[in-house]
Amino acid sequence: MAGVMQPGPGRPRHEARRRRGTTPRAEILDAAAELFTTRGYASTSTRAIADAVGIRQASLYHHFGAKDDILDALLSETISAPLDLAALLDRTEEPPEVRLYALAWFDVRQLCAARWNLGALYLLPELRSERFAQFRLRRAELRERYERLAAEVATAWAVDAHTLPFRLVESVINIRSDRGAAPDEADHLIPDTVLRMLGRNLDPAPVRLAAADLLDRLAGPGSELGVAEFARDVPPDAE
Numbered sequence: 001m002a003g004v005m006q007p008g009p010g011r012p013r014h015e016a017r018r019r020r021g022t023t024p025r026a027e028i029l030d031a032a033a034e035l036f037t038t039r040g041y042a043s044t045s046t047r048a049i050a051d052a053v054g055i056r057q058a059s060l061y062h063h064f065g066a067k068d069d070i071l072d073a074l075l076s077e078t079i080s081a082p083l084d085l086a087a088l089l090d091r092t093e094e095p096p097e098v099r100l101y102a103l104a105w106f107d108v109r110q111l112c113a114a115r116w117n118l119g120a121l122y123l124l125p126e127l128r129s130e131r132f133a134q135f136r137l138r139r140a141e142l143r144e145r146y147e148r149l150a151a152e153v154a155t156a157w158a159v160d161a162h163t164l165p166f167r168l169v170e171s172v173i174n175i176r177s178d179r180g181a182a183p184d185e186a187d188h189l190i191p192d193t194v195l196r197m198l199g200r201n202l203d204p205a206p207v208r209l210a211a212a213d214l215l216d217r218l219a220g221p222g223s224e225l226g227v228a229e230f231a232r233d234v235p236p237d238a239e
Helices: 024-038 046-053 057-063 067-090 096-113 118-123 130-156 164-179 186-197 205-218 228-232
Strands: none
Touching (some): 024 046, 024 067, 067 096, 067 118, 096 186, 164 186
16 A cells, blocks of 8 residues: 555664663663573574564664674673773883773773673673674783783782783672672772782782772773773772
8 A cells, every 4th residue: 555654674663762772772782681691692582682672673673683793792892991991001101010900990890880791691602603703802802911911010020820810800790690799899809809819919009099090091081981980989998
């Protein structure tokens, strides 16, 4: 019949907004993050994600071609900001222990602050497929950046433990899985422990303050790292 439009991508949603996010894409990612981390990736269909958002399945495909594209986008969110920060830290002249502390502090905080525990998806068997090879490479790059910084600190303190900081930072993923949330103090206790395991057994407060100042400077005008709130939230014992 002439003049009748068929539903398709981009059509108005059939329910009021029910998800966090300023765009339909962000709402889809929020819904998928919840379902993947609570029901399981294999058990979640694109229809279930669309229903959780309150949109038609065809509208979901307007933003993502397949379920694995949604998973890839979610995984990328967990490492993009730390990788960007690590690149910026490499261009500073701060001591390696300050740069490592800043990176660990930022990374732990973003893993803890995320609404859904996306790091738990790292263990999905699907991630071993070629489809997620790029994500694995980027995560390996982040791990290598940790190890390079840790090696500088460990060399200075005659300790060979440079592979451990990255693993310790990601331990908050398991803590969230076991307890439902990581403790509020994890964001500075873990960087403190990183220094100690590398042989830096002195008071971590001066390093923490230097890291806070560094993060504050890197969160200047135009920064998309979102580090300003990290830098200014220094634990009271560091004052």
